[in-house]
Amino acid sequence: MPGEIFDNQGRGEASWRWPPIHPEGRKFGAIAGALCLLTIIIGWSWLAWLLAFLTAGVLAFFRDPDRVVPQDERSIVSPADGLVTLIQKVPPPRELTLDDGSGTKPLSPEPVTRVSIFMSAFDVHINRAPIGGTVRRVIYIPGRFLNADLDKASEENERQHVMIERPDGLILCFTQIAGLVARRIVPFVKPGDIIASGQRIGLIRFGSRVDVYLPHDTEPRVVLGQKVVAGESVLAELGEKRLIEGIAQ
Known part of the structure; x- marks a missing residue:
């Protein structure tokens, strides 16, 4: 959860999860995904595969994982x-x-x-x-x-x-x-x-x-x-x- 405290004595509860996509990138992912869906409907399977990879790449680019920030003033x-x-x-x-x-x-x-x-x-x-x-x-x-x-x-x-x-x-x-x-x-x-x-x-x-x-x-x-x-x-x-x-x- 955001704001949770972790330390080197084992405090906190961590687990892996898919990183969220920042809102700035969702519109680009939606556009690429819509184009991919359109090519599937038309029947251009070769282009659909390319656009599917593009959609995944765009979403990956805008991933926004949580980070554990050191709390040392120095x-x-x-x-x-x-x-x-x-x-x-x-x-x-x-x-x-x-x-x-x-x-x-x-x-x-x-x-x-x-x-x-x-x-x-x-x-x-x-x-x-x-x-x-x-x-x-x-x-x-x-x-x-x-x-x-x-x-x-x-x-x-x-x-x-x-x-x-x-x-x-x-x-x-x-x-x-x-x-x-x-x-x-x-x-x-x-x-x-x-x-x-x-x-x-x-x-x-x-x-x-x-x-x-x-x-x-x-x-x-x-x-x-x-x-x-x-x-x-x-x-x-x-x-x-x-x-x-x-x-x-």
């Missing part, structure tokens, strides 16, 4: 399912370093660690908040639709910046980036909303990427090539700076 959780493809020291996006007149302190232009998570068409595409707090900025920027795995996608692709401020004043920003096939970023939050760590905040349709900009005194707890899970995998712990290595096997 943890920054992954906002996306996918593969860690880039970890770099870069200046934060210019749009987040400017004073927008809202009273919220902008980010410093000094370089920070950016962790990029690439979502393939087979990953869950519901994005989640990496920390809890108040949404201070949601900035949409139109752009191109390059392969989201490319470094320059952070500056050239259609994207949306989200800034969250915790009650203690810590600010964390991340960017949803549309990809080669993705054509729309769908936000679930707006400035002023108070959200919890791991809460659903939006989605990007059909393959994309999310960049997370870590605070200055924090290094990632993930390595290149690692698979992460939105709302569950811990990307970093605030104030932690140490080398972490991995070996591909």
